[in-house]
Amino acid sequence: MxxxxxxxxxxxxxxxxxxxxxxxxxESVADTQVEATVAGILQDVKTRGDGAVIEYTNRYDRRQLTQATDFCLQAADLQGALERIPADKRAALESAAERVRAYHEHQLQSSWQYQETDGTVLGQQITAMERVGIYVPGGKASYPSSVLMNAIPARVAGVEEVLMVVPAPDNQLSDLVLAAAAIAGVDKVFTIGGAQAVAALAFGTETIARVDKIVGPGNIFVASAKRAVFGQVAIDMIAxxxxxxxxxxxxxxxxxxxxxxxxxxxxxxxxxxxxxxxxxxxxxxxxxxxxxxxxxxxxxxxxxxxxxxxxxxxxxxxxxxxxxxxxxxxxxxxxxxxxxxxxxxxxxxxxxxxxxxxxxxxxxxxxxxGPNHVLPTSGTARFSSPLGVYDFQKRSSIIYCSPEGADTLGRVAATLAKGEGLDAHARSAEYRVRNSAD
Missing domain, CATH: 3.40.50.1980 (Nitrogenase molybdenum iron protein domain)
Incomplete structure (x- = not known):
């Protein structure tokens, strides 16, 4: 000991x-040497697509990929893994998935509107992201719970397509992880990892469609890559x-x-x-x-x-x-x-x-x-929250002015715009004001 x-x-x-x-x-994930390596990988994948992904995957994960189809799994592959795992593990995964799904259904947000006395309508429209990417650690490590916690909230939110990347170093791949992907409703799985997988999700390649958000844990190279692509896509957090x-x-x-x-x-x-x-x-x-x-x-x-x-x-x-x-x-x-x-x-x-x-x-x-295990660390719980359905939904403001509302709001807006020296703003608002010539 x-x-x-x-x-x-x-x-x-x-x-x-x-x-x-x-x-x-x-010490945070900031590391100058790592960041320089990651920046090179990101640019290469952005430029060369699948070819760069294959090259880096072969180099770092000791694979022998020759074409993009070599790292793409089909629905039948996921279903096969689900059928291969022991019955007790399948039952545990399904039970956990049911509880995670039930909890996150309580987080669903709905669109709303209200009408003012003059007929103006204000509100908020809630829509789901179209496509998200989930990063799952792979190889000897097996984290099926991470699959459930990241994919199920996205599904509950109404995300149209959920992509998953999971590295398979030395061609090792966990059936539990693939079975969890089947249970959670993942659409496509790509057996790639590292910064090249983050780049593929962020920029898109010939085979992997660009996503709107990347979630899930990874090593220092993954964390550094996620931070680097933030703004190009959304990310959950740097854990x-x-x-x-x-x-x-x-x-x-x-x-x-x-x-x-x-x-x-x-x-x-x-x-x-x-x-x-x-x-x-x-x-x-x-x-x-x-x-x-x-x-x-x-x-x-x-x-x-x-x-x-x-x-x-x-x-x-x-x-x-x-x-x-x-x-x-x-x-x-x-x-x-x-x-x-x-x-x-x-x-x-x-x-x-x-x-x-x-x-x-x-x-x-x-x-x-049931609650999500993707949580803020390193004191960031002061301003951050657990991963949830709301992380995969977007909010759009709705403004629908009646003629009376345009008159009232136009006068206020024009006054404020003139105070800011923005004359076109003021005139745009005043065009809708009654008797604006007065």
């Missing part, structure tokens, strides 16, 4: 603020390492809380797991549980490094102070493992997803609870 240690902080200490800043510090913050009053089984922290720590060495509690003895118990439970984890080396380098057990004065600290951190996942947790909801301002009560493990939200 790796050497175990976990940082201990006290919110009552004078240096706590600077200590917390140090704990939360994380940082996974995070969990647990607030506990000390009455939950310390093994439960320790395993909740480890569930994020096992993602990668940069993942962050933090526990806040007013009970110092409970923090000691969780530290002991962490050391005990780490020994049995297949990803023990990753989890122990994550806990040692970015984890913390923090003593707070009370639950109110714990919420203050949590709001400052703005975590991706927040567990409130206390009695009557609902009473604290009004005070919680910044969190990607909030898990209430002792029985609500964050892992349930990753797979099957």
């Amino acid at each position: 790796s050497e175990f240690s976990v940082r201990r902080l006290d919110a009552g200490n004078p240096d706590f603020s600077s200590d917390l800043d140090g704990l939360l510090a994380w 940082g390492p996974s995070e969990i913050l647990v607030i506990c009053d000390g009455k939950t089984d310390p093994d439960w809380i320790a395993m909740d922290l480890l569930s994020q720590a096992e993602h990668d060495e940069q993942a962050q797991s933090i526990l806040l509690s007013p009970d110092a003895g409970f923090l000691d118990a969780v530290a002991a549980s962490l050391q005990k439970l780490l020994a049995d984890l297949p990803r023990e080396a990753i989890a122990s490094r994550s806990i040692a380098e970015r984890g913390a057990l923090i003593l707070v004065r009370d639950i109110a102070q714990a919420i203050e600290v949590s709001n400052r951190i703005a975590p991706e996942h927040l567990e409130v493992s206390v009695d009557n947790p609902e009473q604290y909801l009004p005070q919680i301002r910044h969190a990607g997803a909030i898990f209430l009560g002792r029985y609500t493990a964050e892992a349930l939200g990753d797979y099957c609870a």
Whole structure:
């Protein structure tokens, strides 16, 4: 077992603020060398299309593609994967998909209008994006849950076509991922990844149609490519390492809380797991549980490094102070493992997803609870929200003036336009004003 240690902080200490800043510090995906490589790939794919995609895929994923059809999967391929996977895994995927779909149906927004007394009509028209692209990690990694969480909200929103890219390094491809694509209603799957896949989705190639938005997680090259094409297409977010913050009053089984922290720590060495509690003895118990439970984890080396380098057990004065600290951190996942947790909801301002009560493990939200697991990280929950149906819908304003409305609004608009020195604006409005010659 790796050497175990976990940082201990006290919110009552004078240096706590600077200590917390140090704990939360994380290098973003910005990397000059990576960005230069990505920029070259993006330009090449934009210029040469499928040929560049094939070249980079063969180089980085150790493939032997010769033509575009080599990386295109058909509906029969997805259905075949669905039929090949074990019955229990298919049932679990279908159950999770049903719950995710039901939850996201509550997010659907509808168009609306209202009429003013003079007959002018104002409103908003809601329409879905026409085509979106989903990036799914591939190869030995298998994230069928990512397929469900990204594709189903798009489908619920009414997106006409959902494309999916998934790398297949050394020709390895997960049947679970393809089965999830079949269940989620993905239209086309392309077995490509990296910056070249992002470029293909953003610019379009002879084989891959240009999309309106790209969503889904990836490595530093994918994240850098997504950031570079933003504006050409929409993106969901630039995600940082996974995070969990647990607030506990000390009455939950310390093994439960320790395993909740480890569930994020096992993602990668940069993942962050933090526990806040007013009970110092409970923090000691969780530290002991962490050391005990780490020994049995297949990803023990990753989890122990994550806990040692970015984890913390923090003593707070009370639950109110714990919420203050949590709001400052703005975590991706927040567990409130206390009695009557609902009473604290009004005070919680910044969190990607909030898990209430002792029985609500964050892992349930990753797979099957229903809400989306694509969440803001690195403090961006201060201004960002989970991926949802609304991310795949657009809003258009509706203005329909009656003659009376054009008269009233025209006089106001003309006055303001003249104040801004925009004479054509003013005249355009005044043309619709009654007795404008007066």
